Amino acid sequence: MKLIDAKRDQYRKLAHEQGFRSRAAYKLKEMNKSYRIIGPGSYVVDLGCAPGGWVQVAQKISGNQGKVLGIDLSFVEEIPNAKIIQHDIESIDVVDEIISYFGKKADSLICDLSPQVSGNWSVDHAAQISLNYSAVRIMDQVLNKKGNALFKVFDGEYSAEFFDFMKKKFIKTKRTKPNASRKPSSELYCICLGYL
Numbered sequence: 001m002k003l004i005d006a007k008r009d010q011y012r013k014l015a016h017e018q019g020f021r022s023r024a025a026y027k028l029k030e031m032n033k034s035y036r037i038i039g040p041g042s043y044v045v046d047l048g049c050a051p052g053g054w055v056q057v058a059q060k061i062s063g064n065q066g067k068v069l070g071i072d073l074s075f076v077e078e079i080p081n082a083k084i085i086q087h088d089i090e091s092i093d094v095v096d097e098i099i100s101y102f103g104k105k106a107d108s109l110i111c112d113l114s115p116q117v118s119g120n121w122s123v124d125h126a127a128q129i130s131l132n133y134s135a136v137r138i139m140d141q142v143l144n145k146k147g148n149a150l151f152k153v154f155d156g157e158y159s160a161e162f163f164d165f166m167k168k169k170f171i172k173t174k175r176t177k178p179n180a181s182r183k184p185s186s187e188l189y190c191i192c193l194g195y196l
Contacts, residue, residue, distance in 0.1 A: 011180050015053065022053035024112060026180035027189070028150075029057055035174070035191050037148040038108045041065035045098050045106045045142060047089055047135050048113035048152075050074040055082050058110065069101050089113070089134055095141045105144040111135045111151045125156035125186075132162060136169075139195075149192040156186065166192050 011023035020026075031037065038044055042062040046054050049070030058068045059082045068082040071094065076084045083101060087094055098106065113135060115127035132151050139149055151166070153159050153175075167173045171194030181187055 020053050020056055021051040023180060025053035025057045027178040028054045028110065030178040030180060031150065031176060031189060031191065032057070032061060034176075035148075035193060037110065037150050037191065037193070038062055038066075042107040043102045043104065044068045044108045044110065045102075045138075046070040047109065047111040047138065048072055048131070049084065050076045052076050052079050052084070054110055054112055055079050055084065058082075058108075067102055069098060069106075071097075089131070089138060095138055098138070098142045105147070106142050107144055107147050109135070109139045109143050109147070109149045111139075111149070113152065114154075121186075122156070125154045126158060128152075128154040129156075129158045129162055133165075136165075140169075143195050145195055147195040149195065151190040151192070153188045153190050154186055155188045159188065163190055166190055169196055170194050171196065 011026050015023045015025055038058055038061045040063050043066060044058040044062055046058060049055050050072040055068055055070040056079055062068060070084045071087050073088055075086055085097055113131040115124060115131060117124050153162060163175060170192040174191045175188050176191060177188050
């Protein structure tokens with residue numbers, strides 16, 4: 001247990017030192033280094049963006065030529081050179097908000113959605129997978145052909161079905177668990193490259 005705590009604290013400390021809002025920033029950095037989900041000049045939409053760590057990383061990678069839009073139900077403090085909208089992803093006008101901000105379709109969609117955790121694992125897992133399907137409905141309307149996506153998945157009885165569902169939509173899909181994730185955590189990430 002001590003090792004796990006040390007690792008968790010290492011990323012938290014790094015985030016604090018490097019000005020990232022959460023240790024999750026390192027998960028995205030690591031996955032992007034391996035799979036290049038986001039590139040320079042990318043237009044990126046981040047669903048479930050609070051507290052903003054992924055938005056910060058996406059903004060750094062996409063640079064001045066890119067655009068980053070973060071969406072979350074919770075209030076998220078502004079991030080330089082990115083736009084944050086406090087909005088429900090289940091809302092019917094969320095797609096219009098995304099398209100009108102970018103003026104075109106997005107190159108990358110990243111999704112770190114979590115439900116309000118109840119502590120009942122099967123309920124939380126089902127709720128998280130359901131949020132991912134809502135995010136996919138948005139993705140199908142806002143992502144460029146050949147675009148990339150990334151989804152956090154609470155691993156459980158419905159996750160294999162979700163991975164299979166995503167396989168039909170992309171040239172290449174892969175599941176991974178970055179080093180910055182805690183070992184006992186059940187979260188996996190579904191990397192989706194080349195939207196069909």
